[in-house]
Amino acid sequence: MRILLWLMVGAVALAQRAPLKQEDVAAGRQLYMSSCAGCHGLSGEGGRGPNLMTGRAVSRSTDDVLFQALKFGLAGTDMPPTNLPDEKLWQIMAYVRGLSAPAYEIPVEGDEKAGAAVYFGKGGCTKCHAIAGKGGVFGSDLTSIGHQRPLNLIREAVLDPGRRIAPGYQRATLHLKSGKTLEGVLRDYTTYNYTLQDGTGELHFVKAVDVADQRILPGSPMPGNYRETLTAAERRDLIKFLSRQSARGEQ
Numbered sequence: 001m002r003i004l005l006w007l008m009v010g011a012v013a014l015a016q017r018a019p020l021k022q023e024d025v026a027a028g029r030q031l032y033m034s035s036c037a038g039c040h041g042l043s044g045e046g047g048r049g050p051n052l053m054t055g056r057a058v059s060r061s062t063d064d065v066l067f068q069a070l071k072f073g074l075a076g077t078d079m080p081p082t083n084l085p086d087e088k089l090w091q092i093m094a095y096v097r098g099l100s101a102p103a104y105e106i107p108v109e110g111d112e113k114a115g116a117a118v119y120f121g122k123g124g125c126t127k128c129h130a131i132a133g134k135g136g137v138f139g140s141d142l143t144s145i146g147h148q149r150p151l152n153l154i155r156e157a158v159l160d161p162g163r164r165i166a167p168g169y170q171r172a173t174l175h176l177k178s179g180k181t182l183e184g185v186l187r188d189y190t191t192y193n194y195t196l197q198d199g200t201g202e203l204h205f206v207k208a209v210d211v212a213d214q215r216i217l218p219g220s221p222m223p224g225n226y227r228e229t230l231t232a233a234e235r236r237d238l239i240k241f242l243s244r245q246s247a248r249g250e251q
């Protein structure tokens with residue numbers, strides 16, 4: 001309906017947003033790379049300009065405010081005006097919003113059903129992760145991951161898990177004074193106690209006075225080779241599937 005009206009008016013330059021599609025986000029990404037990444041970072045992590053993934057400015061701004069900022073720049077700062085047609089600015093905005101918006105709220109390419117098949121089958125994700133109470137407890141619960149994280153962070157978590165490790169999942173070994181060695185992730189630790197979860201999911205509560213030596217190990221306990229073991233299409237579909245996981249159940 002809205003798109004029909006928009007086509008009838010025929011004025012692409014209207015500062016009025018047509019429903020955004022996956023193609024717009026992809027086009028916006030290209031434009032972002034050439035016009036914005038130099039200051040805001042290749043994945044929006046910031047640099048000369050602020051971080052666009054974690055900054056609240058984007059998620060708090062209305063479309064109009066954001067559009068004006070992109071078009072005219074921010075006076076008195078390094079943020080320059082852009083001389084691109086409005087249509088392209090809307091595409092950039094779609095991409096920029098997606099950097100911090102929950103993945104569930106933005107269009108994502110891929111086939112959700114095929115992604116579910118990868119998740120429950122070849123990917124072996126259920127060994128460690130639960131969705132709606134089904135699956136392992138070693139890794140984080142993914143029931144609502146599409147609402148909790150933006151798309152880029154979901155993609156990074158799956159394809160490059162060592163890059164950012166969720167608190168409570170640091171790998172460690174504890175050598176006990178008794179001679180025993182425990183290996184797993186440090187779910188919690190204080191001056192007096194360690195809570196270590198081993199690969200079977202069992203929790204070990206250890207007093208600090210019983211520990212002879214502790215080693216914090218680099219990397220995530222999650223396998224880091226999905227780029228090699230899954231095809232590009234499987235990875236895309238899997239990420240689509242994850243982006244649609246929402247405990248709120250709006251579909």
Ligand code: HEC
Nearest residue numbers: 035036039048049050055057074077078079080082092096
């Ligand atoms: C020459 C460097 C530069 C370029 C190029 C640039 N920006 Fe910025 N941008 C900045 C700076 C610096 C700020 C912070 C302004 C301030 O102090 O409030 C900013 C602010 C922003 C903000 C507000 C964010 C916040 O947290 O306040 C958004 C959104 C933004 N830029 C998006 C873009 C987009 C999209 C592009 C590409 C079309 C772009 N910028 C190009 C430097 C740049």
Ligand code: HEC
Nearest residue numbers: 123124125128138139140157161164165166169220221222
């Ligand atoms: C051997 C256990 C294991 C397997 C198998 C595994 N994961 Fe993980 N995963 C973890 C652990 C532990 C974490 C938390 C540590 C971290 O952040 O790296 C995690 C983190 C994540 C996160 C980030 C969660 C968040 O809250 O940000 C996502 C998304 C994820 N895994 C998806 C998957 C998918 C999809 C698969 C299957 C392709 C998979 N995992 C397979 C153990 C596993």
